[in-house]
Amino acid sequence: MLNSEIINWYESNKRDLPWRNITNPYNIWISEIMLQQTQVATVIDYYHRFMSNFPTINDLASATEQEVLNHWQGLGYYSRARSLHQAARTIVSDYDGVFPSSFDEILKLKGIGVYTASAISAFAFNLPKAAVDGNVYRVLARIFGIYELTNSSQGKKVFQTLANELMDNAAPYIYNQAIIEFGALCCTSKNPKCEDCPIQAQCFAYINGEQSSLPVKKKKIKIRDRYFYYLYIHDEERFLLQQRSDDDIWRKMFEFPLIEADNKIDLVDLIDSEAWCSFFDDVTIHVKDHLVSKVHKLSHQNLHIEFIEVKVDDISIFSSLISVDRESSLDYPLPKPIELYLARR
Ligand code: SF4
Known part of the structure; x- marks a missing residue:
């Protein structure tokens, strides 16, 4: 039986941790919350200090939030401490200071998710709940x-069901401790x-050399922020367009002359920038208007777009760019934000 092999391994290899072999739900709760996003070695000292300052739920509930945060300082993710404090007050007000003993009631407490509710249920109350963490x-x-x-969500269900089945014949406390430690x-x-x-001998990954491919996680798409400063340069009748490259968004479409940056730039700094100065060189210009558009969201990018209206006396001096009037601009495919800007003018 797989779970008995893991439990045997656990009995010979487990670490001696301060929250092990205890069944007090308060202590287990504090340790589980501290262990979220934080290494075991870091948590041990904090756990001892926190428990000596707030030895009971009542002590925690009657402390001020500032006191709780002071004893959390350095652990990071301070919302965890705030939630602990609020949940302690709920336990005092709604449960007479006695930690609730059913999974559903535990899950209702502030800051407690399915994993932590399962862990407290199994470790403190020996309820048959498989606690499925990253391990x-x-x-x-x-x-x-x-x-x-x-x-x-589909994957979570599959793993939770399997973990529940595996625990079937084992005591919840020992099974959960063993597989997490393993x-x-x-x-x-x-x-x-x-x-x-x-x-x-029973391990799929070992037999097939797939250890580094498993488990599989959906990669979070990294959203890139880009800052576009479009120059709507015009004279009495015409304005300027340029064509975009074919290796970026809006491939080969047409846009106003663009200064792109990785960060937000104030208008004053933009006008002072090298890109701006080299673009306008010795041309006499009048900056007429400045419009900050709302963020344009693409699948992997947030475009922060601003339009700066610049009037020049004679547009023909920008001979490398395309000059169009409103009518002829209709022949050029334009990205949505440019189209909207022109429509508003
Ligand atoms: S991947 Fe290696 S360590 Fe993990 S269960 Fe399989 S054989 Fe054991």
Whole structure:
């Protein structure tokens, strides 16, 4: 049985941690919240200090938020401390200071998600709840060869169901502790210790050399911010366009002359910039208007677009650019923000 092998491994290899072998839900709760986004080695000292300052739920609830934050200082993610404090007050007001003992009630507390509610339910109340954290996703994905995305709702269901099934014949406390510790120490994210692993013969990833491909996570799309300063340069009748390149958004479409930047630039600094000065060189210009458009969102980019209206006496001096009037501009495909800008004029 897989879970008995992991539990045997756990009994011989587990670390001696201050929140281990305790069943007090308050202590377990504090440790689980601290362990979110934070390394075990960092948490140990904070945990001891926090528990000696706030040894009970009542102590935490009666402290001021400032006191709680002071004892959290350095751990980061301060919303965790605020939520702890609010949840402690809820436990005092709604449950007479006694930590609720059902999964559903625990889940309702501020700052507690499915994983933490499962962990408290299993560790403090021995309820049959499989706590599935990043360690568990990794272990299950590798052993069973599951390529479902761990951060999709479908994937979460698949892993949760499997974890529940595996726990079936084991005590919830020991099963959850064992598989989480196994993931943290043996089936690690990088360089898993497969040669010392008691279940390598049953492990899909080991047999197929797929350790580095599993688990699979949906990559978060990185959104890039770009700052476009469009120069609407015109004389009495005509204005200027240029063609975009074919290796960027709006391929080969036509736009106003553009100064692009990686950050927001104030108009005064823009007019002072090298790009602006080299563009206008010795031309006499009149900056007439400045319009900040709303952010134009594309799938991977946020475009922060501003239009600067510049009047010149004779547009023909910009001979390398295309000069058009309103009618002839209709022959040129224009990106939406440019089209909207012209329509508003
Ligand atoms: S054999 Fe390697 S990849 Fe498979 S469970 Fe063991 S440590 Fe993880």
